[in-house]
Amino acid sequence: MSGCSRIAVALVHYPVLNPQGERATTAITAMDIHDFARTAAFYNVSPVYFVHPAAAMQSLFYDVQSHWLSGKAGVRNPARREMMRHLKMVDSLDVVLEDGPYQVWYTSANPPVSSCVKPESLMDIAGNHLIVFGTGSGLDLSGLPDANGWLSALQGVGSIRHLSVRAALSIYLDRLYRSDLEA
Amino acid sequence: MSGCSRIAVALVHYPVLNPQGERATTAITAMDIHDFARTAAFYNVSPVYFVHPAAAMQSLFYDVQSHWLSGKAGVRNPARREMMRHLKMVDSLDVVLEDGPYQVWYTSANPPVSSCVKPESLMDIAGNHLIVFGTGSGLDLSGLPDANGWLSALQGVGSIRHLSVRAALSIYLDRLYRSDLEA
Numbered sequence: 475m476s477g478c479s480r481i482a483v484a485l486v487h488y489p490v491l492n493p494q495g496e497r498a499t500t501a502i503t504a505m506d507i508h509d510f511a512r513t514a515a516f517y518n519v520s521p522v523y524f525v526h527p528a529a530a531m532q533s534l535f536y537d538v539q540s541h542w543l544s545g546k547a548g549v550r551n552p553a554r555r556e557m558m559r560h561l562k563m564v565d566s567l568d569v570v571l572e573d574g575p576y577q578v579w580y581t582s583a584n585p586p587v588s589s590c591v592k593p594e595s596l597m598d599i600a601g602n603h604l605i606v607f608g609t610g611s612g613l614d615l616s617g618l619p620d621a622n623g624w625l626s627a628l629q630g631v632g633s634i635r636h637l638s639v640r641a642a643l644s645i646y647l648d649r650l651y652r653s654d655l656e657a
Numbered sequence: 658m659s660g661c662s663r664i665a666v667a668l669v670h671y672p673v674l675n676p677q678g679e680r681a682t683t684a685i686t687a688m689d690i691h692d693f694a695r696t697a698a699f700y701n702v703s704p705v706y707f708v709h710p711a712a713a714m715q716s717l718f719y720d721v722q723s724h725w726l727s728g729k730a731g732v733r734n735p736a737r738r739e740m741m742r743h744l745k746m747v748d749s750l751d752v753v754l755e756d757g758p759y760q761v762w763y764t765s766a767n768p769p770v771s772s773c774v775k776p777e778s779l780m781d782i783a784g785n786h787l788i789v790f791g792t793g794s795g796l797d798l799s800g801l802p803d804a805n806g807w808l809s810a811l812q813g814v815g816s817i818r819h820l821s822v823r824a825a826l827s828i829y830l831d832r833l834y835r836s837d838l839e840a
Binding site: 641 | 821
């Protein structure tokens with residue numbers, strides 16, 4: 475790692491696309507909250523922003539988070555409590571951009587541009603970086619702020635390219651930090 | 658890839674350990690079925706064995722699998738149908754070993770031996786390999802067949818080492834196939 479100061483991630487539930495390419499909203503799931511918290515903590519990535527405009531979904535998020543922050547569960551499992559501190563619930567990606575001077579990097583299985591940044595190269599770019607993941611069938615760009623760029627799509631050896639967003643997060647962060655880990 | 662012919666994975670729900678280090682059984686979750694199927698398909702890894710001795714849990718597995726193999730869902734989403742074909746439900750790890758001449762590699766956040774095999778080195782070892790993941794607090798070795806060895810534990814840069822098994826699968830397989838993808 476040289477220039478990069480900090481990595482944060484965002485998981486967008488709106489605006490995203492449905493399989494027909496129309497604007498849609500997805501549900502926050504407890505599994506995503508836990509898996510994003512755990513993988514981010516493993517690589518010291520913080521904060522993890524959950525983006526959803528609906529009050530009911532925000533309530534679900536806070537129910538899960540407070541279960542660990544202020545209940546017996548967190549006493550029994552202090553590591554889980556600590557990683558839950560790094561999650562933030564926000565209405566929109568615009569709110570995330572007000573939270574810090576981020577350079578914004580979008581991710582997709584099919585980026586709409588040909589010149590993408592390899593995840594391992596991000597560590598050489600100075601500043602704070604926000605890596606943005608979309609749920610559903612991906613980010614709906616027509617309703618999102620401009621990004622600094624796109625991270626390269628993950629390539630598999632199989633013919634089916636359909637990773638879960640939980641798997642994509644894990645692989646991107648491992649590639650980002652692998653050179654550090656091997657040094 | 659040179660010597661390795663094929664990689665398969667197994668997700669063990671019994672015998673595993675609970676947080677107190679006692680033998681335990683965990684539940685099969687629909688999320689694990691999907692995430693294991695998707696990540697394995699991305700890297701052409703097959704089969705994916707789900708290990709659980711309980712009939713009720715095996716029923717849950719077959720409900721999910723058949724929903725995709727023989728319902729409208731699979732017509733609407735043929736990629737998901739295709740990846741579901743590579744999942745196999747078995748009673749025990751012994752049954753897996755009867756299914757093919759595997760070299761068996763266990764995984765753990767804290768392997769009990771000091772000489773582990775790096776995941777990227779596995780591709781240079783001839784034969785068919787089975788990578789075994791434990792749910793709960795990890796594999797209960799006292800009830801499992803001997804392994805050929807252990808894969809190195811994943812190292813993060815953060816202080817909290819508590820990846821989900823879904824994340825661990827993704828990172829191990831990406832490391833295994835990474836050199837191929839870059840070639």
